[in-house]
Amino acid sequence: MVELTPQQRAVAAGAAGAGAAMALRIVAEAARLMGAPRLIPIASAHIDGALYHGDSGTLFAERLVADGAHVAVRATLNVGALSPAGCAAVRLPPHERDMAARMMRAYEAMGCEPSWTCAPYQAGHRPALGADVAWGESNAVVFCNSVLGARTNRYGDFLDIACAIAGVAPDYGLHRPENRIATMLMDATGLSPALRRSDVFYPVLGTIVGREAGAAVAVIEGLQGCTTEDRLKALGAAAASAGGVGLFHVAGVTPEAPDTDTALGHQPPRETLILTPQLLDEALARLSTVTGGERIDAVAIGSPHLSAAEVDALERLIAGRRLAIPLYANTGRHVLHPLEAQGRRAALEAAGVIFVVDTCVVVTPILPDIAGAVLMTNSGKFAHYAPGNTGYAVVYGSLGECVESAVAGRLIREPRAWS
Protein backbone atom coordinates (compact mmCIF):
# COMPACT_ATOMS: atom_id res chain seq x y z
CA MET A 1 0.00 0.00 0.00
CA VAL A 2 1.38 3.37 -0.96
CA GLU A 3 2.04 5.73 1.92
CA LEU A 4 1.71 9.44 1.18
CA THR A 5 3.46 12.10 3.28
CA PRO A 6 1.18 14.54 5.13
CA GLN A 7 2.05 17.17 2.53
CA GLN A 8 1.19 14.83 -0.37
CA ARG A 9 -2.12 13.99 1.32
CA ALA A 10 -2.89 17.68 1.61
CA VAL A 11 -2.13 18.26 -2.09
CA ALA A 12 -4.28 15.26 -3.07
CA ALA A 13 -7.10 16.78 -1.03
CA GLY A 14 -6.85 20.06 -2.93
CA ALA A 15 -4.53 22.26 -0.84
CA ALA A 16 -2.58 23.27 -3.98
CA GLY A 17 -5.57 23.53 -6.27
CA ALA A 18 -7.79 21.08 -8.12
CA GLY A 19 -5.29 20.45 -10.95
CA ALA A 20 -2.44 19.56 -8.59
CA ALA A 21 -4.86 17.37 -6.61
CA MET A 22 -5.94 15.41 -9.67
CA ALA A 23 -2.29 14.95 -10.72
CA LEU A 24 -1.27 13.66 -7.29
CA ARG A 25 -4.25 11.30 -7.09
CA ILE A 26 -3.31 9.84 -10.50
CA VAL A 27 0.30 9.32 -9.40
CA ALA A 28 -0.83 7.76 -6.12
CA GLU A 29 -3.26 5.44 -7.91
CA ALA A 30 -0.50 4.31 -10.28
CA ALA A 31 1.69 3.66 -7.22
CA ARG A 32 -1.06 1.55 -5.66
CA LEU A 33 -1.50 -0.46 -8.87
CA MET A 34 2.21 -1.19 -9.08
CA GLY A 35 2.68 -1.90 -5.40
CA ALA A 36 5.03 1.07 -4.88
CA PRO A 37 5.43 1.89 -1.18
CA ARG A 38 6.03 5.63 -1.64
CA LEU A 39 6.39 8.51 -4.07
CA ILE A 40 9.89 9.84 -4.77
CA PRO A 41 11.01 13.26 -6.08
CA ILE A 42 11.88 13.45 -9.78
CA ALA A 43 14.41 15.67 -11.56
CA SER A 44 12.57 15.99 -14.89
CA ALA A 45 9.87 14.60 -17.13
CA HIS A 46 9.39 13.90 -20.83
CA ILE A 47 5.75 14.09 -21.81
CA ASP A 48 4.29 11.77 -24.44
CA GLY A 49 0.71 12.74 -23.64
CA ALA A 50 0.39 15.70 -26.02
CA LEU A 51 -0.14 13.55 -29.11
CA TYR A 52 -3.73 13.62 -30.27
CA HIS A 53 -5.38 10.18 -30.25
CA GLY A 54 -8.91 11.50 -29.91
CA ASP A 55 -10.82 14.20 -28.08
CA SER A 56 -10.50 12.54 -24.66
CA GLY A 57 -6.83 13.47 -24.25
CA THR A 58 -7.51 17.10 -25.15
CA LEU A 59 -10.35 17.26 -22.63
CA PHE A 60 -8.05 15.84 -19.92
CA ALA A 61 -5.26 18.37 -20.63
CA GLU A 62 -7.72 21.27 -20.74
CA ARG A 63 -9.24 20.13 -17.44
CA LEU A 64 -5.76 20.30 -15.86
CA VAL A 65 -5.14 23.78 -17.29
CA ALA A 66 -8.56 25.01 -16.17
CA ASP A 67 -7.82 23.67 -12.70
CA GLY A 68 -4.55 25.62 -12.50
CA ALA A 69 -2.03 22.78 -12.93
CA HIS A 70 1.61 23.68 -13.74
CA VAL A 71 4.68 21.46 -14.05
CA ALA A 72 6.95 21.39 -11.00
CA VAL A 73 10.05 20.11 -12.87
CA ARG A 74 11.60 20.49 -16.31
CA ALA A 75 9.30 18.81 -18.80
CA THR A 76 10.02 18.39 -22.51
CA LEU A 77 7.29 17.46 -24.97
CA ASN A 78 7.28 14.45 -27.27
CA VAL A 79 5.81 14.74 -30.77
CA GLY A 80 2.38 16.19 -31.41
CA ALA A 81 -0.06 15.47 -34.22
CA LEU A 82 0.64 18.76 -36.01
CA SER A 83 3.73 20.40 -37.38
CA PRO A 84 3.78 23.99 -36.10
CA ALA A 85 7.34 24.37 -37.41
CA GLY A 86 5.99 23.89 -40.93
CA CYS A 87 7.32 21.34 -43.45
CA ALA A 88 5.15 18.39 -44.44
CA ALA A 89 1.41 18.91 -44.71
CA VAL A 90 -0.64 17.07 -42.09
CA ARG A 91 -3.87 15.71 -43.57
CA LEU A 92 -5.95 15.80 -40.37
CA PRO A 93 -9.62 16.75 -40.88
CA PRO A 94 -10.67 20.14 -39.40
CA HIS A 95 -12.14 18.85 -36.11
CA GLU A 96 -9.14 16.68 -35.34
CA ARG A 97 -6.74 19.44 -36.34
CA ASP A 98 -8.47 21.84 -33.98
CA MET A 99 -8.50 19.37 -31.09
CA ALA A 100 -4.83 18.45 -31.68
CA ALA A 101 -3.85 22.14 -31.67
CA ARG A 102 -5.83 22.75 -28.48
CA MET A 103 -4.08 19.81 -26.85
CA MET A 104 -0.61 21.05 -27.81
CA ARG A 105 -1.46 24.53 -26.48
CA ALA A 106 -2.76 23.05 -23.21
CA TYR A 107 0.51 21.23 -22.53
CA GLU A 108 2.53 24.35 -23.32
CA ALA A 109 0.21 26.31 -21.01
CA MET A 110 1.17 23.95 -18.16
CA GLY A 111 4.80 25.02 -18.60
CA CYS A 112 6.11 22.16 -20.77
CA GLU A 113 8.92 23.02 -23.22
CA PRO A 114 7.85 23.00 -26.90
CA SER A 115 10.62 20.56 -27.87
CA TRP A 116 8.14 18.34 -29.79
CA THR A 117 10.59 15.50 -30.32
CA CYS A 118 10.85 11.80 -29.51
CA ALA A 119 14.64 12.25 -29.14
CA PRO A 120 14.73 14.81 -26.29
CA TYR A 121 18.07 13.34 -25.25
CA GLN A 122 19.54 14.79 -28.46
CA ALA A 123 17.77 18.11 -27.93
CA GLY A 124 19.57 19.07 -24.73
CA HIS A 125 17.53 17.10 -22.18
CA ARG A 126 19.99 14.66 -20.64
CA PRO A 127 19.35 13.82 -16.99
CA ALA A 128 22.34 12.83 -14.86
CA LEU A 129 23.47 9.26 -14.20
CA GLY A 130 21.37 7.87 -11.34
CA ALA A 131 18.77 10.68 -11.38
CA ASP A 132 15.11 9.65 -10.96
CA VAL A 133 12.94 11.04 -13.77
CA ALA A 134 9.49 10.35 -15.25
CA TRP A 135 9.76 9.88 -18.98
CA GLY A 136 7.22 8.77 -21.50
CA GLU A 137 7.67 7.53 -25.13
CA SER A 138 9.09 4.05 -25.17
CA ASN A 139 12.27 4.87 -27.15
CA ALA A 140 13.07 7.87 -24.94
CA VAL A 141 12.54 5.74 -21.84
CA VAL A 142 14.90 3.00 -22.98
CA PHE A 143 17.55 5.54 -24.06
CA CYS A 144 17.26 7.47 -20.79
CA ASN A 145 17.70 4.30 -18.72
CA SER A 146 20.24 2.48 -20.86
CA VAL A 147 22.46 5.13 -22.44
CA LEU A 148 22.19 7.96 -19.89
CA GLY A 149 21.80 5.77 -16.79
CA ALA A 150 19.03 7.98 -15.40
CA ARG A 151 16.16 6.05 -13.85
CA THR A 152 12.66 5.93 -15.24
CA ASN A 153 9.87 3.48 -15.74
CA ARG A 154 7.88 3.50 -18.96
CA TYR A 155 5.52 6.34 -18.07
CA GLY A 156 2.39 6.25 -20.13
CA ASP A 157 0.34 9.17 -21.32
CA PHE A 158 -1.32 11.02 -18.40
CA LEU A 159 0.99 9.57 -15.75
CA ASP A 160 3.90 11.48 -17.31
CA ILE A 161 2.19 14.88 -16.99
CA ALA A 162 0.73 13.91 -13.61
CA CYS A 163 4.24 13.18 -12.30
CA ALA A 164 5.58 16.41 -13.82
CA ILE A 165 2.88 18.43 -12.05
CA ALA A 166 3.23 16.55 -8.75
CA GLY A 167 7.06 16.48 -8.96
CA VAL A 168 7.01 12.89 -7.71
CA ALA A 169 6.75 9.37 -9.13
CA PRO A 170 5.93 5.91 -7.75
CA ASP A 171 9.01 4.21 -6.29
CA TYR A 172 9.08 0.87 -8.08
CA GLY A 173 10.53 -0.90 -11.08
CA LEU A 174 13.54 0.69 -12.73
CA HIS A 175 13.81 3.43 -10.09
CA ARG A 176 15.15 0.71 -7.78
CA PRO A 177 18.78 -0.38 -8.30
CA GLU A 178 18.03 -4.07 -7.74
CA ASN A 179 15.71 -4.08 -10.78
CA ARG A 180 18.36 -2.60 -13.07
CA ILE A 181 20.62 -5.64 -12.89
CA ALA A 182 20.68 -7.77 -16.03
CA THR A 183 19.34 -11.32 -15.78
CA MET A 184 19.85 -12.23 -19.42
CA LEU A 185 23.07 -12.36 -21.43
CA MET A 186 23.04 -11.87 -25.19
CA ASP A 187 26.30 -12.80 -26.83
CA ALA A 188 27.09 -11.07 -30.13
CA THR A 189 30.77 -12.01 -30.21
CA GLY A 190 30.22 -14.67 -32.89
CA LEU A 191 28.89 -12.17 -35.44
CA SER A 192 31.17 -10.58 -38.02
CA PRO A 193 32.86 -7.36 -36.87
CA ALA A 194 31.75 -5.60 -40.07
CA LEU A 195 28.12 -6.37 -39.31
CA ARG A 196 28.45 -5.24 -35.71
CA ARG A 197 29.82 -1.92 -36.99
CA SER A 198 26.96 -1.30 -39.43
CA ASP A 199 23.95 0.90 -38.70
CA VAL A 200 21.55 -1.59 -40.31
CA PHE A 201 22.38 -4.24 -37.67
CA TYR A 202 21.04 -2.32 -34.67
CA PRO A 203 17.29 -2.25 -35.38
CA VAL A 204 17.51 -5.98 -36.16
CA LEU A 205 19.34 -6.62 -32.89
CA GLY A 206 16.76 -4.46 -31.12
CA THR A 207 13.95 -6.58 -32.51
CA ILE A 208 15.62 -9.66 -31.02
CA VAL A 209 16.15 -7.93 -27.66
CA GLY A 210 12.47 -6.93 -27.64
CA ARG A 211 11.21 -10.39 -28.47
CA GLU A 212 13.62 -12.43 -26.36
CA ALA A 213 14.15 -10.23 -23.30
CA GLY A 214 10.70 -8.62 -23.07
CA ALA A 215 10.49 -6.94 -19.70
CA ALA A 216 13.69 -8.64 -18.45
CA VAL A 217 16.94 -6.66 -18.47
CA ALA A 218 19.54 -7.98 -20.93
CA VAL A 219 23.24 -7.25 -21.19
CA ILE A 220 24.72 -7.53 -24.67
CA GLU A 221 28.32 -8.70 -24.93
CA GLY A 222 30.49 -8.13 -27.98
CA LEU A 223 29.69 -4.60 -29.12
CA GLN A 224 32.64 -2.77 -27.56
CA GLY A 225 33.98 -0.29 -30.11
CA CYS A 226 31.05 -0.94 -32.47
CA THR A 227 28.35 1.41 -31.22
CA THR A 228 27.52 5.07 -31.69
CA GLU A 229 24.86 7.02 -29.85
CA ASP A 230 22.59 6.81 -32.90
CA ARG A 231 23.07 3.03 -33.11
CA LEU A 232 22.11 2.66 -29.44
CA LYS A 233 19.11 4.89 -30.14
CA ALA A 234 18.03 2.62 -33.02
CA LEU A 235 18.61 -0.51 -30.93
CA GLY A 236 16.52 0.81 -28.05
CA ALA A 237 13.68 2.03 -30.25
CA ALA A 238 13.38 -1.33 -32.00
CA ALA A 239 13.60 -3.21 -28.69
CA ALA A 240 10.90 -1.06 -27.12
CA SER A 241 8.53 -1.50 -30.06
CA ALA A 242 9.05 -5.26 -30.36
CA GLY A 243 8.74 -5.91 -26.61
CA GLY A 244 8.33 -4.29 -23.23
CA VAL A 245 11.99 -3.34 -22.94
CA GLY A 246 12.73 -0.38 -20.64
CA LEU A 247 16.44 -0.96 -20.05
CA PHE A 248 19.31 -2.86 -21.66
CA HIS A 249 23.02 -2.81 -21.03
CA VAL A 250 25.86 -3.03 -23.52
CA ALA A 251 29.02 -4.37 -21.89
CA GLY A 252 31.86 -1.87 -21.99
CA VAL A 253 29.60 0.79 -23.53
CA THR A 254 26.62 1.84 -21.39
CA PRO A 255 27.23 3.50 -18.00
CA GLU A 256 25.92 0.74 -15.72
CA ALA A 257 27.81 -1.97 -17.59
CA PRO A 258 31.56 -1.40 -17.36
CA ASP A 259 31.67 -5.15 -18.03
CA THR A 260 29.21 -8.05 -18.32
CA ASP A 261 29.85 -9.34 -14.81
CA THR A 262 29.01 -5.97 -13.23
CA ALA A 263 25.87 -5.59 -15.36
CA LEU A 264 24.77 -9.04 -14.17
CA GLY A 265 25.34 -8.04 -10.53
CA HIS A 266 28.13 -10.65 -10.30
CA GLN A 267 25.57 -13.45 -10.67
CA PRO A 268 25.37 -16.00 -13.47
CA PRO A 269 22.74 -15.03 -16.06
CA ARG A 270 19.36 -16.77 -15.74
CA GLU A 271 19.29 -17.06 -19.49
CA THR A 272 21.91 -16.82 -22.24
CA LEU A 273 21.19 -16.23 -25.91
CA ILE A 274 23.94 -16.70 -28.47
CA LEU A 275 23.22 -14.44 -31.44
CA THR A 276 23.57 -16.38 -34.67
CA PRO A 277 23.21 -15.46 -38.34
CA GLN A 278 20.02 -17.55 -38.41
CA LEU A 279 18.44 -15.58 -35.54
CA LEU A 280 19.36 -12.35 -37.30
CA ASP A 281 17.86 -13.56 -40.58
CA GLU A 282 14.59 -14.37 -38.83
CA ALA A 283 14.47 -10.97 -37.10
CA LEU A 284 15.42 -9.21 -40.34
CA ALA A 285 12.59 -10.96 -42.17
CA ARG A 286 10.08 -9.85 -39.51
CA LEU A 287 10.92 -6.19 -40.15
CA SER A 288 9.43 -6.31 -43.66
CA THR A 289 5.80 -7.15 -44.46
CA VAL A 290 6.36 -7.60 -48.19
CA THR A 291 8.93 -9.74 -49.94
CA GLY A 292 9.70 -9.88 -53.62
CA GLY A 293 8.73 -7.04 -55.92
CA GLU A 294 10.52 -3.76 -56.42
CA ARG A 295 7.67 -1.39 -55.62
CA ILE A 296 8.46 1.47 -53.23
CA ASP A 297 6.09 4.45 -52.95
CA ALA A 298 7.90 6.42 -50.27
CA VAL A 299 10.85 6.27 -47.87
CA ALA A 300 10.60 7.32 -44.23
CA ILE A 301 13.54 7.74 -41.90
CA GLY A 302 13.86 9.27 -38.45
CA SER A 303 12.11 7.15 -35.85
CA PRO A 304 13.40 8.16 -33.38
CA HIS A 305 13.87 11.65 -34.81
CA LEU A 306 17.03 12.08 -36.89
CA SER A 307 20.06 13.56 -35.16
CA ALA A 308 22.25 16.14 -36.85
CA ALA A 309 24.75 13.36 -37.59
CA GLU A 310 22.05 11.28 -39.27
CA VAL A 311 21.04 14.22 -41.48
CA ASP A 312 24.73 14.61 -42.39
CA ALA A 313 24.80 10.95 -43.46
CA LEU A 314 21.61 11.40 -45.50
CA GLU A 315 23.09 14.41 -47.25
CA ARG A 316 26.31 12.53 -48.08
CA LEU A 317 24.38 9.56 -49.50
CA ILE A 318 22.09 11.71 -51.66
CA ALA A 319 25.23 13.41 -52.99
CA GLY A 320 23.41 16.11 -54.93
CA ARG A 321 21.12 13.70 -56.79
CA ARG A 322 17.39 14.15 -57.25
CA LEU A 323 15.02 11.65 -55.60
CA ALA A 324 12.39 9.92 -57.75
CA ILE A 325 10.04 9.24 -54.83
CA PRO A 326 9.50 11.25 -51.63
CA LEU A 327 11.83 10.68 -48.68
CA TYR A 328 10.24 11.79 -45.42
CA ALA A 329 12.94 12.90 -42.98
CA ASN A 330 11.40 13.00 -39.50
CA THR A 331 13.23 15.19 -37.03
CA GLY A 332 12.89 17.91 -34.42
CA ARG A 333 13.22 21.66 -34.56
CA HIS A 334 16.51 21.27 -32.64
CA VAL A 335 17.94 19.74 -35.84
CA LEU A 336 15.95 21.67 -38.46
CA HIS A 337 16.73 25.18 -37.22
CA PRO A 338 20.54 24.81 -37.50
CA LEU A 339 20.08 23.15 -40.93
CA GLU A 340 18.05 26.11 -42.03
CA ALA A 341 20.62 28.58 -40.71
CA GLN A 342 23.31 26.75 -42.71
CA GLY A 343 21.21 26.85 -45.90
CA ARG A 344 21.10 23.06 -46.08
CA ARG A 345 17.39 22.60 -45.59
CA ALA A 346 16.48 24.19 -48.92
CA ALA A 347 19.07 22.11 -50.82
CA LEU A 348 17.76 18.87 -49.31
CA GLU A 349 14.17 19.86 -50.06
CA ALA A 350 15.12 20.69 -53.63
CA ALA A 351 16.49 17.15 -53.93
CA GLY A 352 13.13 15.73 -52.88
CA VAL A 353 13.48 15.35 -49.11
CA ILE A 354 10.32 16.24 -47.19
CA PHE A 355 11.05 17.29 -43.64
CA VAL A 356 8.54 16.21 -41.02
CA VAL A 357 9.13 18.27 -37.89
CA ASP A 358 7.49 18.23 -34.43
CA THR A 359 5.65 15.05 -35.42
CA CYS A 360 6.21 11.96 -37.57
CA VAL A 361 4.63 9.94 -40.35
CA VAL A 362 3.31 7.10 -38.19
CA VAL A 363 1.55 9.25 -35.57
CA THR A 364 -0.45 11.55 -37.84
CA PRO A 365 -1.72 11.32 -41.45
CA ILE A 366 1.01 12.68 -43.71
CA LEU A 367 1.61 9.87 -46.21
CA PRO A 368 -0.85 10.05 -49.13
CA ASP A 369 -3.45 7.29 -49.40
CA ILE A 370 -2.29 5.01 -52.21
CA ALA A 371 -3.73 1.53 -52.75
CA GLY A 372 -1.18 -1.20 -52.07
CA ALA A 373 1.51 1.34 -51.17
CA VAL A 374 4.91 0.25 -49.86
CA LEU A 375 7.06 2.26 -47.47
CA MET A 376 10.79 1.68 -47.15
CA THR A 377 12.54 2.51 -43.89
CA ASN A 378 15.76 1.99 -41.97
CA SER A 379 13.90 2.28 -38.66
CA GLY A 380 12.87 -0.74 -36.66
CA LYS A 381 10.17 1.34 -35.03
CA PHE A 382 8.70 2.57 -38.32
CA ALA A 383 8.88 -1.00 -39.62
CA HIS A 384 6.87 -2.14 -36.62
CA TYR A 385 4.18 0.55 -36.60
CA ALA A 386 3.79 1.70 -40.22
CA PRO A 387 1.53 -1.16 -41.41
CA GLY A 388 -1.05 -0.62 -38.62
CA ASN A 389 -0.90 3.17 -38.50
CA THR A 390 -0.44 4.16 -42.15
CA GLY A 391 -1.80 1.22 -44.13
CA TYR A 392 1.50 1.05 -46.02
CA ALA A 393 3.27 -2.27 -46.29
CA VAL A 394 6.86 -1.95 -45.19
CA VAL A 395 10.31 -2.93 -46.44
CA TYR A 396 13.29 -2.61 -44.12
CA GLY A 397 16.74 -1.68 -45.38
CA SER A 398 19.87 0.30 -44.58
CA LEU A 399 19.99 4.08 -44.95
CA GLY A 400 22.10 3.54 -48.08
CA GLU A 401 19.46 1.24 -49.57
CA CYS A 402 16.71 3.70 -48.63
CA VAL A 403 18.47 6.56 -50.42
CA GLU A 404 19.37 4.48 -53.50
CA SER A 405 15.78 3.22 -53.70
CA ALA A 406 14.46 6.78 -53.40
CA VAL A 407 16.77 7.89 -56.21
CA ALA A 408 15.86 4.93 -58.45
CA GLY A 409 12.16 4.89 -57.57
CA ARG A 410 12.30 1.14 -56.95
CA LEU A 411 13.78 -1.22 -54.39
CA ILE A 412 17.57 -1.32 -54.55
CA ARG A 413 19.49 -3.77 -52.38
CA GLU A 414 23.16 -3.62 -51.53
CA PRO A 415 25.16 -6.79 -51.05
CA ARG A 416 25.48 -7.54 -47.32
CA ALA A 417 26.64 -10.31 -45.09
CA TRP A 418 24.30 -11.08 -42.21
CA SER A 419 26.81 -13.25 -40.41
Place this chain on the structure above:
Amino acid sequence: MELSADILLPGPGTAGRCLALTAPISFWGGVDPRSGAIIDARHPQRGQCIAGTVLALPGTIGSSSASAVLLELVHAGRAPAALLMNEPDAILLLGLVVAREMGWPTPPALRLPASQQKALDGRWLLLSQDGRITVR
Protein backbone atom coordinates in the same frame (compact mmCIF):
# COMPACT_ATOMS: atom_id res chain seq x y z
CA MET B 1 -17.93 -22.54 -13.45
CA GLU B 2 -16.84 -19.66 -11.25
CA LEU B 3 -13.43 -18.01 -10.86
CA SER B 4 -12.23 -15.41 -8.42
CA ALA B 5 -9.87 -12.61 -9.42
CA ASP B 6 -8.10 -9.75 -7.67
CA ILE B 7 -9.55 -6.36 -8.48
CA LEU B 8 -7.00 -4.01 -10.04
CA LEU B 9 -9.49 -1.23 -10.68
CA PRO B 10 -13.05 -1.49 -9.43
CA GLY B 11 -16.06 -1.00 -11.65
CA PRO B 12 -19.68 -1.99 -11.86
CA GLY B 13 -20.76 -5.59 -12.35
CA THR B 14 -20.69 -6.36 -16.06
CA ALA B 15 -20.96 -9.07 -18.68
CA GLY B 16 -19.57 -9.84 -22.09
CA ARG B 17 -18.09 -12.42 -24.38
CA CYS B 18 -14.46 -13.17 -23.57
CA LEU B 19 -11.85 -12.36 -26.19
CA ALA B 20 -8.66 -14.01 -24.96
CA LEU B 21 -5.69 -12.74 -26.94
CA THR B 22 -3.02 -15.32 -27.69
CA ALA B 23 -0.16 -12.80 -27.92
CA PRO B 24 0.73 -9.61 -26.07
CA ILE B 25 -0.56 -6.45 -27.70
CA SER B 26 0.36 -2.78 -27.86
CA PHE B 27 -2.83 -0.73 -27.73
CA TRP B 28 -1.14 2.14 -29.59
CA GLY B 29 -0.65 0.96 -33.14
CA GLY B 30 -2.40 -2.29 -32.27
CA VAL B 31 -5.97 -1.14 -31.60
CA ASP B 32 -7.95 1.46 -33.56
CA PRO B 33 -9.02 4.06 -30.95
CA ARG B 34 -12.20 4.88 -32.87
CA SER B 35 -13.59 1.39 -33.37
CA GLY B 36 -11.72 -0.97 -31.04
CA ALA B 37 -10.58 -3.16 -33.95
CA ILE B 38 -7.22 -4.91 -33.63
CA ILE B 39 -5.10 -3.43 -36.43
CA ASP B 40 -1.61 -4.76 -35.66
CA ALA B 41 -0.80 -6.60 -38.90
CA ARG B 42 1.32 -9.14 -37.02
CA HIS B 43 -1.16 -9.90 -34.22
CA PRO B 44 -2.91 -13.31 -34.32
CA GLN B 45 -6.30 -11.72 -33.50
CA ARG B 46 -6.01 -9.02 -36.16
CA GLY B 47 -9.41 -7.84 -37.38
CA GLN B 48 -11.31 -8.79 -34.22
CA CYS B 49 -12.96 -6.01 -32.22
CA ILE B 50 -12.37 -5.55 -28.49
CA ALA B 51 -15.35 -3.20 -27.89
CA GLY B 52 -17.80 -4.67 -25.38
CA THR B 53 -15.75 -7.82 -24.83
CA VAL B 54 -14.25 -9.09 -21.62
CA LEU B 55 -10.74 -8.70 -22.96
CA ALA B 56 -8.15 -11.12 -21.58
CA LEU B 57 -4.59 -9.89 -22.01
CA PRO B 58 -1.68 -12.32 -21.59
CA GLY B 59 0.69 -9.34 -21.78
CA THR B 60 1.07 -5.80 -23.03
CA ILE B 61 3.94 -4.34 -25.03
CA GLY B 62 5.20 -1.33 -26.81
CA SER B 63 4.16 2.27 -26.80
CA SER B 64 3.59 4.46 -23.81
CA SER B 65 0.44 5.82 -25.51
CA ALA B 66 -1.58 2.71 -24.69
CA SER B 67 -3.38 4.60 -21.93
CA ALA B 68 -4.45 7.32 -24.38
CA VAL B 69 -5.94 4.74 -26.71
CA LEU B 70 -7.83 3.11 -23.83
CA LEU B 71 -9.12 6.48 -22.58
CA GLU B 72 -10.29 7.30 -26.09
CA LEU B 73 -12.06 3.94 -26.36
CA VAL B 74 -13.85 4.69 -23.06
CA HIS B 75 -14.81 8.19 -24.24
CA ALA B 76 -16.02 6.83 -27.60
CA GLY B 77 -18.03 4.04 -25.99
CA ARG B 78 -15.83 1.40 -27.66
CA ALA B 79 -13.92 0.12 -24.61
CA PRO B 80 -13.98 -3.51 -23.51
CA ALA B 81 -16.66 -4.28 -20.89
CA ALA B 82 -13.82 -5.40 -18.61
CA LEU B 83 -10.10 -6.20 -18.72
CA LEU B 84 -8.55 -9.42 -17.42
CA MET B 85 -4.82 -8.91 -17.07
CA ASN B 86 -2.06 -11.40 -16.43
CA GLU B 87 -0.32 -8.63 -14.50
CA PRO B 88 -1.07 -4.97 -13.88
CA ASP B 89 0.29 -2.59 -16.51
CA ALA B 90 0.40 0.95 -15.17
CA ILE B 91 0.61 2.38 -18.70
CA LEU B 92 -2.58 0.78 -19.96
CA LEU B 93 -4.58 1.03 -16.72
CA LEU B 94 -3.84 4.74 -16.39
CA GLY B 95 -6.36 5.18 -19.19
CA LEU B 96 -9.02 3.85 -16.83
CA VAL B 97 -7.71 5.84 -13.83
CA VAL B 98 -7.99 9.06 -15.86
CA ALA B 99 -11.42 8.10 -17.22
CA ARG B 100 -12.60 7.80 -13.61
CA GLU B 101 -11.03 11.19 -12.71
CA MET B 102 -12.88 12.70 -15.68
CA GLY B 103 -16.13 11.25 -14.36
CA TRP B 104 -16.69 8.86 -17.27
CA PRO B 105 -18.12 5.31 -16.80
CA THR B 106 -15.11 3.05 -16.33
CA PRO B 107 -14.87 -0.70 -17.00
CA PRO B 108 -13.29 -2.80 -14.24
CA ALA B 109 -9.85 -4.41 -14.52
CA LEU B 110 -9.19 -7.75 -12.83
CA ARG B 111 -6.05 -9.80 -12.46
CA LEU B 112 -6.24 -13.26 -13.99
CA PRO B 113 -3.20 -15.38 -14.88
CA ALA B 114 -2.65 -16.00 -18.60
CA SER B 115 -2.88 -19.74 -17.90
CA GLN B 116 -6.51 -19.30 -16.81
CA GLN B 117 -7.41 -16.88 -19.62
CA LYS B 118 -7.20 -19.28 -22.57
CA ALA B 119 -10.10 -21.51 -21.50
CA LEU B 120 -12.40 -18.49 -21.29
CA ASP B 121 -12.05 -17.47 -24.94
CA GLY B 122 -15.43 -17.16 -26.64
CA ARG B 123 -17.36 -17.85 -23.42
CA TRP B 124 -19.98 -15.49 -22.02
CA LEU B 125 -18.75 -14.11 -18.69
CA LEU B 126 -20.57 -12.40 -15.83
CA LEU B 127 -18.35 -10.28 -13.61
CA SER B 128 -19.47 -9.22 -10.16
CA GLN B 129 -18.33 -6.07 -8.38
CA ASP B 130 -16.29 -8.14 -5.93
CA GLY B 131 -14.19 -9.92 -8.58
CA ARG B 132 -16.15 -13.14 -9.14
CA ILE B 133 -16.24 -14.36 -12.74
CA THR B 134 -19.09 -16.67 -13.72
CA VAL B 135 -18.60 -18.61 -16.94
CA ARG B 136 -21.76 -19.31 -18.95
